[in-house]
Amino acid sequence: MVNPLIFMHAILAEIGLFAFLWVLVELLNPTETRIERAKIAASIGAVCLLTAWLAGGFYYVEVYGSAIKPVIKASEAKWVHSIVMEVKEHVFLFLPILALLIVALLHKFDKEIIKNKDARVSIILLAGLVFLLGFSIAGMGAVISSGYRFALESGLA
């Protein structure tokens, strides 16, 4: 059975990432209503990513380190931990900070986004960056799960 913490981590992170895709779409042709919706979406996204950070962090420290990591590192797929997991756990730290920045920029510029091209393009680019970076990290999560399954099938657990 999937650990509830890793399930929470993955689901919340994916909701958060799609919330930033929603922000991007709303700002392609902004109106006052769309900006309000973008602010709601960004807030949902930031809360989800911050909660995913806590859930993933707790799982990583309390479960992964003692139960999953030794199995992967003892297998031929030890690169899955030594490269993929190490990259994932550190690059993930970029996401909550970028999410908070997007929320702050949306609230700061608010209706001004309609006329301020720099602010609008900046938020669109940053929301796109969060979405792409986030799903790259989700892909790393899938590789780690596969690495663990590979290690288990190798009879090392």
Next chain:
Amino acid sequence: MNPKALTRATAMTIAWVAVVTICSELSSTFKELLASIGGHHWIGKSVLSLVVFGVLYGVFAMFGNDRFSLRDTSWLIATVVLSGLAIVIFYVVHF
């Protein structure tokens, strides 16, 4: 709220995460120091990244102007890409 200071603080914090990540792998003493903050080096980095973000925002807001432009965002995106690549390359070489 100063958007230019926020963007700069974000960029510097992300670069800081990359530098601290690499330094902690190269120095076990430094890694232990980070672990002493919350019981695990990753928790230490996580907590410190929020503290660094807050401090840098205060510094940039106090001493910089607030004329936000697309150039600030471009620098931030370049920092995210370069910091991410630095972490990837480091762990591949380190392996």
